[in-house]
Amino acid sequence: MIDRRPFVQKILKNRKDNLRVVSGIGTSTWDIMSAGDNKGNFGFIGAMGQSIPFALGLAKSQPDLRILLFTGDGDTLMSIGSMATVANHPVNNLIIVVLDNESYVETGSQPTATAGKSDLELIAKGSGISNSYTVTNENDYEKIMNTIYDEEGPSLIVVKCEAKATPLVFPHSFDGSVSINRFMSSIKS
Amino acid sequence: MTGINKDWRNDIYAVFKDLNITMVSHVPDAGHTPLINLCEKDNEIDVVTLTTEQDGVGLSCGAYAGGRKSALLMQSSGVGNCINALALPNICRIPFLTIVSMRGEWGEFIPWQVPMGLGTPKVLEAMDIKVFRADYKDEVGSTVDAAARFAFNTNRSAAVLLSQKMIGAKQFKNG
Numbered sequence: 001m002i003d004r005r006p007f008v009q010k011i012l013k014n015r016k017d018n019l020r021v022v023s024g025i026g027t028s029t030w031d032i033m034s035a036g037d038n039k040g041n042f043g044f045i046g047a048m049g050q051s052i053p054f055a056l057g058l059a060k061s062q063p064d065l066r067i068l069l070f071t072g073d074g075d076t077l078m079s080i081g082s083m084a085t086v087a088n089h090p091v092n093n094l095i096i097v098v099l100d101n102e103s104y105v106e107t108g109s110q111p112t113a114t115a116g117k118s119d120l121e122l123i124a125k126g127s128g129i130s131n132s133y134t135v136t137n138e139n140d141y142e143k144i145m146n147t148i149y150d151e152e153g154p155s156l157i158v159v160k161c162e163a164k165a166t167p168l169v170f171p172h173s174f175d176g177s178v179s180i181n182r183f184m185s186s187i188k189s
Numbered sequence: 190m191t192g193i194n195k196d197w198r199n200d201i202y203a204v205f206k207d208l209n210i211t212m213v214s215h216v217p218d219a220g221h222t223p224l225i226n227l228c229e230k231d232n233e234i235d236v237v238t239l240t241t242e243q244d245g246v247g248l249s250c251g252a253y254a255g256g257r258k259s260a261l262l263m264q265s266s267g268v269g270n271c272i273n274a275l276a277l278p279n280i281c282r283i284p285f286l287t288i289v290s291m292r293g294e295w296g297e298f299i300p301w302q303v304p305m306g307l308g309t310p311k312v313l314e315a316m317d318i319k320v321f322r323a324d325y326k327d328e329v330g331s332t333v334d335a336a337a338r339f340a341f342n343t344n345r346s347a348a349v350l351l352s353q354k355m356i357g358a359k360q361f362k363n364g
Contacts, residue, residue, distance in 0.1 A: 022251075042254065044277075046276050046277070046280065047246075047247070047273060047274055047276045047277040047280075048273065049243065049247075049273075049274070050243070050244070050246060050247030050250075050274050050277050051247070052244075052247070053239075053244040053245070053246070053247030053248040053251065054247040054248070054250055054251035054254075054277070055251060056237075056247075056248055056251060057212070057247065057248040057249060057250065057251025057252035057253075057254075057255065057257075057259070058251035058252070058254050058255045059251075059255075060212065060235060060237075060251075060252060060255070060257075061212075061251070061252045061254070061255025061256055061257040062255040062256070079241070079243070079244060079247075081239075081240030081241050081244065082240070082244050082247075084240050085237065085238070085239055085240055085244060085248075088238070089235075089237050089238075175280075176277070176280035176281035176282070177280070177281050177282040177344075179281070180254060180281040180282075180283060183254060184254055184256075187254070187255065187256065188256075
C-alpha cells in the first residue's frame with residue numbers, strides 16, 4: 001500500500017511544461033494542491049463522476065499537452081461507463097491515475113466496491129483501455145513517470161493506497177470560475 | 190438561415206459550423222439521427238458517443254477549457270441523468286449547450302416516456318439552465334442560434350427543447 005500524499009507530491013515534483021493536472025472530487029484535489037500551487041492544476045470540489053469525461057474533453061482539445069488526472073475510486077465508480085467512452089474515443093495524451101484507497105474516506109471511510117469484489121484495472125481493460133495496470137509499491141514510480149510522459153495513451157493506473165485521512169489543502173479559490181479561468185490562462189500562454 | 194435548408198437538422202448543423210462548434214457528444218435519439226450523421230461526415234467535428242448523458246456535461250466543459258466549443262445532444266429522458274453534473278458549468282461559468290429531443294408530450298405512445306418528458310423543463314430550470322423551445326421547423330435554426338449565442342456570449346448554460354409535435358410521435362405496433 002502506498003502513502004498517497006507524498007507519492008502524488010513526488011510525481012508532481014519538477015513537472016514538465018507540457019503537463020496539465022486535473023483532480024476529481026475528494027482527497028485527490030487536496031493531494032495535488034499539497035504539491036504546490038500551480039496554474040496548470042484544476043481540481044474538482046463537486047460534480048462527482050465528471051472528472052474523467054472532463055479530462056477526456058480537455059485531452060481531445062489539447063493534443064500537444066499531457067493531461068494527467070488524479071482521482072479516487074469513488075469518483076471513478078460513479079461514472080464507470082466513462083472508461084468505455086475513453087477507450088472508444090482514444091486520445092494518446094490522457095493518463096488517469098486512480099488513487100484507490102477502497103473507501104469513501106472523506107465521509108467516514110465507508111468501503112467502496114473496490115474493497116469488495118470489484119477491480120478497476122480489470123474494469124478499465126474490459127472497457128477497452130488496454131494500457132491499464134495496478135501498482136501497490138512505490139518502487140513502481142519510474143514506470144508511472146514513463147506512462148505519464150512517454151507512453152501512448154489513454155492509460156489508467158490504479159494506485160493502491162492506504163485508507164487514511166490526510167490534511168485538507170485548499171486550492172487557490174473555491175470559486176469554480178476563478179479556478180477554470182486561471183487554469184485556462186496556463187494553456188493560452 | 191432558417192428555412193433555407195430542407196431538413197431542420199441542417200439548420201442546427203449550420204449553426205454548429207457558423208459558431209465553430211467542433212465537438213458533439215450524444216446518447217442517440219432517432220430525432221437527432223440526421224444531425225448526428227451530418228456531424229459524423231464532417232472531419233472538423235468530433236462526434237463522441239456517450240454511455241450516459243451526464244458524461245457529456247463534463248466532456249463539454251473539458252473541451253471548453255482546452256479551447257473548443259461543443260454541444261450535447263440527448264433525448265428528454267437523458268436530462269434527468271445530468272442534474273448534478275450541471276453544477277460544473279454553473280459554478281465554473283463555462284458555456285454549456287444542449288439540444289434535447291422531447292418525448293412524452295405530444296401523441297406519445299410509450300407511457301414510460303411521460304414522467305421525464307413532463308419533468309424536463311422543470312429540472313433544467315431548477316438547475317439555472319436557460320430553456321429555449323422550438324415547436325415549428327422554421328424556427329429551429331434561429332432558436333438554436335439564439336441559445337448557442339446566449340451560452341457562449343454570457344458563459345451560461347442553455348438548452349433547446351425540440352418539441353415532439355415537430356419531430357413526430359412514433360406509433361408502435363405489436364408484432
